[in-house]
Every structure is written in structure tokens, then in C-alpha cells.
Amino acid sequence: MQKKSQKKLDLTYSEEVIDIVQFGSSIMNGKTFNDIDVAVIFNKIPLKDQLEYSQEIKRQIEKYFDKPIHMQSYDLYSFFDKGNFAKESILFYGKSLITDEYFSQNFGLIPKIQLNYSLIKLEKKDKIKFNYTLNGRGGNYGLLRQYNGKLLNPGLIEIPPECEEVFLKTLKEITSDIKINKTFKMSQ
Amino acid sequence: MKELKEENQKESILEKTAREYYVSGNEELSKKRNNSAVVLFFKSLVALVDLYIYKKLKITPSSHNHRFSIVKEKFNDIYNLLDKDFPFYQDSYNILMSKELAEVIREDAEKIAKEIGLNL
Numbered sequence: 456m457q458k459k460s461q462k463k464l465d466l467t468y469s470e471e472v473i474d475i476v477q478f479g480s481s482i483m484n485g486k487t488f489n490d491i492d493v494a495v496i497f498n499k500i501p502l503k504d505q506l507e508y509s510q511e512i513k514r515q516i517e518k519y520f521d522k523p524i525h526m527q528s529y530d531l532y533s534f535f536d537k538g539n540f541a542k543e544s545i546l547f548y549g550k551s552l553i554t555d556e557y558f559s560q561n562f563g564l565i566p567k568i569q570l571n572y573s574l575i576k577l578e579k580k581d582k583i584k585f586n587y588t589l590n591g592r593g594g595n596y597g598l599l600r601q602y603n604g605k606l607l608n609p610g611l612i613e614i615p616p617e618c619e620e621v622f623l624k625t626l627k628e629i630t631s632d633i634k635i636n637k638t639f640k641m642s643q
Numbered sequence: 644m645k646e647l648k649e650e651n652q653k654e655s656i657l658e659k660t661a662r663e664y665y666v667s668g669n670e671e672l673s674k675k676r677n678n679s680a681v682v683l684f685f686k687s688l689v690a691l692v693d694l695y696i697y698k699k700l701k702i703t704p705s706s707h708n709h710r711f712s713i714v715k716e717k718f719n720d721i722y723n724l725l726d727k728d729f730p731f732y733q734d735s736y737n738i739l740m741s742k743e744l745a746e747v748i749r750e751d752a753e754k755i756a757k758e759i760g761l762n763l
Contacts, residue, residue: 501743502741502743502744502747503743503747503750506727506728506747507727509727510723510726510727513726525730526730527730533741538738538739539738540737540738
């Protein structure tokens with residue numbers, strides 16, 4: 456069975472590794488995916504060594520998944536290079552396979568998605584449906600409880616990044632009046 | 644006799660392409676065209692892997708998938724090397740490659756060439 460990670464894996468790796476990060480569609484709830492994207496973030500060591508260490512890690516990760524693993528190797532300089540088009544995705548959505556925390560927590564930042572919505576133009580039945588979808592009904596959990604989201608204010612919810620797809624897909628069936636704000640919070 | 648001639652012909656084609664890509668890779672690298680150099684060194688590496696496979700098994704892979712499945716089954720060290728470098732070849736059209744990366748792939752090609760006793 457496909458393991459949809461966001462789990463701590465039992466991996467052996469060099470002390471030059473800062474983090475091993477799963478990112479891309481494989482960590483997104485409600486998204487189909489064909490491969491598992493993994494970024495290994497190293498201290499400043501030669502690229503040749505980075506690639507060899509990454510291969511060793513790849514062999515281990517392959518045992519946990521039944522889909523192809525696509526590895527990328529970076530040190531912090533190459534990670535933040537303007538030519539690295541994957542950095543936003545890794546930084547915002549990436550989760551550590553070492554700690555099961557967000558990669559950005561290495562920098563003291565917790566990523567969050569805030570969804571701002573308005574129900575003003577909806578009919579009453581749709582307002583009720585929206586409310587049930589978020590909060591649940593008759594003993595069934597709503598999206599907020601299921602996916603660890605929370606209501607910040609009326610019309611404003613905050614959800615984990617990996618749940619973006621499932622919230623948007625479900626809520627947009629009721630209203631298209633939803634604005635997305637991607638933010639980082641300080642860990643402390 | 645005819646078979647021997649065919650074998651020599653296949654080997655000499657693979658040697659020629661491996662050298663040609665390797666030399667062109669060096670030329671591109673000297674012009675700081677790293678992406679082109681990565682692609683060319685990888686192609687040289689692939690020709691050398693095919694030559695390695697041909698020398699050992701007398702078969703030539705028909706595709707990347709076939710090549711990967713042969714080396715995965717029979718030559719694990721070579722599989723690791725190809726598997727490590729292949730993503731850069733795939734990504735070379737939309738990611739800026741570094742000189743260091745081109746040199747790593749060149750070194751891998753040289754490693755296989757040495758393994759089969761070929762002067763690049």
C-alpha cells in the first residue's frame with residue numbers, strides 16, 4: 456500500500472545532512488501523485504559527496520514507497536540560489552523525513568495557509584452546508600477537525616499547507632469567494 | 644567471422660560516440676556552457692555504459708528503461724551511478740547547471756571508461 460509519508464522514517468545518513476525533506480504532490484492531501492520528491496539539504500560539502508550521500512538515502516527511502524523517488528541535493532547556498540525553482544515549494548510545503556516537522560522549522564518558521572471567505576452572497580442552505588463542511592454534523596468531523604485546521608475569526612480559517620488542495624476543492628464547491636494567504640509564523 | 648565483425652562494429656560505434664560526446668562536453672565546459680556540458684557528459688556516460696553492457700552480455704539496450712533494468716539487475720554500482728546522474732540530464736532544459744556538476748558527471752564517465760579500458 457502506498458504510504459503517504461509525512462512520517463518520520465528510520466534513515467541512516469551522514470552528519471553533513473541538515474535535513475531530508477519530502478515535498479511536491481506526494482505530501483498534499485487529496486492530490487494524486489506519480490513519484491515522491493525528496494530534497495536532501497547538506498552543509499557546504501562537495502557536490503560529488505552530496506550526490507553519493509543522496510543515493511544512499513534514496514536506496515533507504517525506496518523501501519518505504521512503491522513509487523519512484525526523485526532526489527534533489529542542495530547545500531544552503533544552492534538551495535537559496537535564484538535558479539532553484541523548487542525552493543518555495545520545499546520551504547513552504549516540505550516536511551522533514553527525519554523529524555516529521557516542516558523543513559521551515561529549521562529556520563524557526565511554521566508555514567500556514569489562511570483562507571479568507573465570505574458567505575454573504577450565499578443562500579441560507581449553502582451557508583449551513585458550508586458550516587457543516589467545516590465543523591461537522593451529527594457526530595461526523597468537519598474538515599477543520601479532520602485536518603487540524605482552526606477558525607481564527609468569522610470568515611477566516613487557518614490550515615496546514617498540505618491540506619490546501621482538500622480544503623479548496625471542497626469549499627469551492629459551495630463558494631468561489633475564497634482568498635488564499637500563505638504565511639509563516641514564528642515558532643517561538 | 645561475420646558475427647565477430649558485427650561485434651567489433653558495435654563496439655567501435657559506441658567508443659566513437661562516447662569519445663565524441665566527451666570531447667564536445669569538454670569544449671562546452673571550456674565555454675562555460677554548463678547545461679550543454681552536463682547533457683554531453685551524460686550522453687558519453689550512457690554510451691560507455693552501453694559499451695560495458697555489450698562487452699559483458701553482448702546486448703545493447705533499446706531504451707533508457709531497458710538500460711536501467713539491465714544495470715539494476717546485473718551491475719549495481721553502475722546502476723547507482725546512472726540513477727544518480729540521470730535526473731540532471733532530465734532537468735537540464737529548465738535548471739541552470741553548475742560547472743561542478745558537469746565535472747562530477749565527466750568524472751563518472753571517466754570512471755566507466757577506465758573500467759572498460761578505454762581512453763577517452
